[in-house]
Amino acid sequence: MKNISLNIDKVAGFVSKETIAAYAPQVKACIETLENGTGKGNDFLGWLHLPSSITAEHLTDLQETAQVLRENCEVVIVAGIGGSYLGARAIIEALSNSFQWLQEKKNAPTIIYAGHNIGEDYLFELTEFLKDKKFGVINISKSGTTTETALAFRLLKKQCEDQRGKEMAKKVIVAITDAKKGAARVTADKEGYKSFIIPDNVGGRFSVLTPVGLLPIAVAGYDIIKLVEGARTMEALCSNPDTPFAENPAAVYAATRNALYQDGKKIEILVNFQPKLHYVSEWWKQLYGESEGKENKGIFPASVDFSTDLHSMGQWIQEGERTIFETVISVEKPNHKLEVPSDEANLDGLNFLAGKRVDEVNKMAELGTQLAHVDGGVPNMRLIVPELNEFYLGEIIYFFEIGCGISGYILGVNPFNQPGVEAYKKNMFALLNKPGYEEESKAIQARL
Numbered sequence: 001m002k003n004i005s006l007n008i009d010k011v012a013g014f015v016s017k018e019t020i021a022a023y024a025p026q027v028k029a030c031i032e033t034l035e036n037g038t039g040k041g042n043d044f045l046g047w048l049h050l051p052s053s054i055t056a057e058h059l060t061d062l063q064e065t066a067q068v069l070r071e072n073c074e075v076v077i078v079a080g081i082g083g084s085y086l087g088a089r090a091i092i093e094a095l096s097n098s099f100q101w102l103q104e105k106k107n108a109p110t111i112i113y114a115g116h117n118i119g120e121d122y123l124f125e126l127t128e129f130l131k132d133k134k135f136g137v138i139n140i141s142k143s144g145t146t147t148e149t150a151l152a153f154r155l156l157k158k159q160c161e162d163q164r165g166k167e168m169a170k171k172v173i174v175a176i177t178d179a180k181k182g183a184a185r186v187t188a189d190k191e192g193y194k195s196f197i198i199p200d201n202v203g204g205r206f207s208v209l210t211p212v213g214l215l216p217i218a219v220a221g222y223d224i225i226k227l228v229e230g231a232r233t234m235e236a237l238c239s240n241p242d243t244p245f246a247e248n249p250a251a252v253y254a255a256t257r258n259a260l261y262q263d264g265k266k267i268e269i270l271v272n273f274q275p276k277l278h279y280v281s282e283w284w285k286q287l288y289g290e291s292e293g294k295e296n297k298g299i300f301p302a303s304v305d306f307s308t309d310l311h312s313m314g315q316w317i318q319e320g321e322r323t324i325f326e327t328v329i330s331v332e333k334p335n336h337k338l339e340v341p342s343d344e345a346n347l348d349g350l351n352f353l354a355g356k357r358v359d360e361v362n363k364m365a366e367l368g369t370q371l372a373h374v375d376g377g378v379p380n381m382r383l384i385v386p387e388l389n390e391f392y393l394g395e396i397i398y399f400f401e402i403g404c405g406i407s408g409y410i411l412g413v414n415p416f417n418q419p420g421v422e423a424y425k426k427n428m429f430a431l432l433n434k435p436g437y438e439e440e441s442k443a444i445q446a447r448l
C-alpha cells in the first residue's frame with residue numbers, strides 16, 4: 001500500500017538539496033529528544049506514541065457512544081474551539097459529501113460546530129435552527145473553562161433539556177474534558193453524562209486522535225479504526241530516529257521549512273486543490289501557529305484553497321513580497337469520476353476538454369500554478385496523498401504533528417505551550433469584571 005510522500009524538487013532553486021540534507025543530524029537529534037522526552041515541553045508528548053497506544057476497547061467504547069448519538073439525534077453539535085474542534089472538523093469535512101447537510105436522506109446526524117466564536121447572531125440562529133430538532137451535544141474542552149465553549153454549552157444544555165427532557169439530555173450530551181478539573185468535568189459528573197478524558201500530556205492542537213476528534217468523526221459515520229491505522233503507519237516511519245533522513249517525510253518537511261525560513265521565507269502557505277481540505281488547513285494553522293509563533297520567531301502559517309483563491313490571492317502569491325513558500329496537499333485520485341461533456345455548438349469553446357476528466361483540468365491547474373509560482377520566486381513542496389480516505393488522513397495528521405515537533409525543536413522554541421493566547425483572555429475578563437480580576441479591571445479601565 002502506498003503512503004503519503006513529500007516532494008521537495010521545486011525547492012532546489014532556492015535552497016540546495018545539500019543545505020537541506022545538512023539538517024539530517026539535527027533532525028535526528030530532535031527526534032531523539034522527542035523520543036527520550038528530554039526537550040522543552042516534555043510533559044506534553046502524549047501524542048507521540050498515541051496512535052500505537054490506542055486500544056481496541058477504547059475504539060469500541062467510542063463507537064458505541066457514537067452509536068447512541070447516531071440513533072437518538074438528527075443533529076449533533078460539536079462544541080469546542082481551537083484544538084477542541086478543528087481536528088474533528090478537518091477530518092469530517094474532508095470525508096463528507098460537499099452538500100451533505102442539504103441531502104434529504106441522511107445516514108448520519110448532521111454535525112454542526114459551536115463554541116468557537118462569540119457571535120450573538122451565530123448562536124441565536126443556531127438555537128433557532130435547533131428548535132424543532134432532536135439534537136445532542138459533544139462538549140469538548142480540555143481546560144473545561146474556555147469562555148467561548150462554556151457559553152455555547154450553557155445555551156445548548158438548557159435548550160436540550162427543555163426540548164428533550166432531562167433523561168434524554170443525559171443520554172445525548174457527552175463531555176470530553178480533563179479527568180478531574182474544570183467546569184466541564186464538574187458538570188459532566190454532576191449530571192451523569194458519558195464522558196471521555198483528554199490525557200494531561202496531550203495538548204489541544206495535538207488531540208485529534210483522542211476522543212476530541214475520534215468521537216465526532218465516529219458520529220459522522222467515518223472509520224476511526226482506519227484513521228488510527230494511518231496515523232500508526234506514519235508513527236512507525238517518522239518517529240523512529242533510525243529511519244534514514246531521506247525516507248522520513250516529516251524529517252524532510254521540518255528541515256526544508258526551516259532551511260527556507262533561514263533563507264528569508266517567513267510565511268508558509270498551505271495549499272489545496274480540493275475544497276474539502278479547507279479545514280485541514282485551519283487545523284494545520286493552529287498546529288503550527290501556536291507551536292512555533294513565540295519568542296519573536298516562527299513561520300507564519302497561512303492557507304489558500306485553489307483554484308478558487310488563484311482568483312483572489314493568486315496575484316499576491318505570484319508577484320508580492322518574496323517572503324513566502326508553498327506546501328501543496330496534492331490528492332492524486334479523486335473519489336468520483338466526472339467527464340467534461342462535448343457540446344455541438346461549443347459556444348464556450350471548451351470542446352478541447354471534452355471527454356477529459358474534471359480532475360485532469362484541476363491537475364493541469366495545479367501543475368501550471370506550481371511552475372508559475374516557482375518562476376515567480378515561490379519555493380514549492382508537495383505532500384502527495386494517494387486519495388482522500390480515513391487512512392491517508394490519519395497519515396496526514398501524524399505527519400504534520402511530528403513535523404511540527406521536530407520543526408519547533410529546530411527553531412529552538414517550546415512547541416507544546418501557548419503562553420501568548422492568555423493575553424486577550426486576561427483583558428476580556430478584566431473588561432467583563434470577572435470575579436478575581438478586580439485589579440486588572442481597574443488597570444484596564446484607566447487605559448480606555
Ligand SMILES: O=P(O)(O)OC[C@H]1O[C@](O)(CO)[C@@H](O)[C@@H]1O
Nearest residue numbers: 082083084141142143146204421
Ligand atoms: O480545550 P480548551 O481548554 O477549551 O482549549 C481550546 C483551545 O484554546 C487554547 O487553549 C488557546 O486558548 C488552545 O490551545 C486550545 O486548543
